[in-house]
Amino acid sequence: KYIELTFDKSQPTLFRCLTNSFKYFGGVPKELLFDNMKTVVDHSRTQFNKPVYNEVFYSFSKDCGFIPKSCLAYRPRTKGKVEVVKVLLGNLNEFSTVEELNGIVNKLREDINNEVQATTNEKPIERFKKEKEYLTSEPNYEILEAYFLSRPMNRKVPKDALITFQNKRYSVPPKYIGKQVTLETKDNFLQIYYNQNLICSHQISEKKITYDKEHYEELLKNSTLDSNSIDYVCQTNLDLLDKL
Secondary structure, eight states: OOOOOOSOOOHHHHHHHHHHHHHHHTSBOSEEEEOOOTTTEEEOOOSSSOOEEOHHHHHHHHHHTOEEEEOOTTOGGGSOOOOHHHHHHTTGGGOSSHHHHHHHHHHHHHHHHTSOOTTTSSOHHHHHHHHGGGSBOOOOHHHHHTTTSSSOEEEEOOTTSEEEETTEEEEOOGGGTTSEEEEEEETTEEEEEETTEEEEEEEOOSSSEEOOHHHHHHHHTTSSOOHHHHHHHHHHHHHHHHTO
């Protein structure tokens, strides 16, 4: 099973999650079964009618190399079920940030995959070793990323001047704290705009936090530190962030 934390149900988010799942499994299933959600079908499959797939989704499926299958409407027994929400509700007091919640979701995914399942009497991680050979080869991820990395996104800048993008955090100038900024991606760079003006740009990274030194120094100027201390504290903390 693959589980990922998301904050909307848009089509680009669906494409991103599917792409991440292919990376996680190391390949693509020959067929994928979907619910009749609007990001997948324009007209649901019924007992009498075939589904009409969304044109962009169908193009995505072709580039991935899988055949989409649609559940019969109002037939819940054809759908899988994972009790994710109940587990998360039981952990409400254990996180206060997006990163902590994401950690809980990732741990839940690994726990589920390492528990013996009643239907197969096997751990999914062990069963997967037998079934992995049926996956087709991994797709061209650069082609797939074009489906979800070009859409502008809005973020409100929090007090630490770090906005979240794909579960990673990137800095913006502190003067924009509390303001709404727009995120766009281009050539593997995250570009951040305010009122259509480019205010900063970061190379998209796998690091948990990407902090521009000038942004961090500006943030520290509001503290009680003197100018010499600010430079030392800034460099020390940025070195620590690079190791995360």
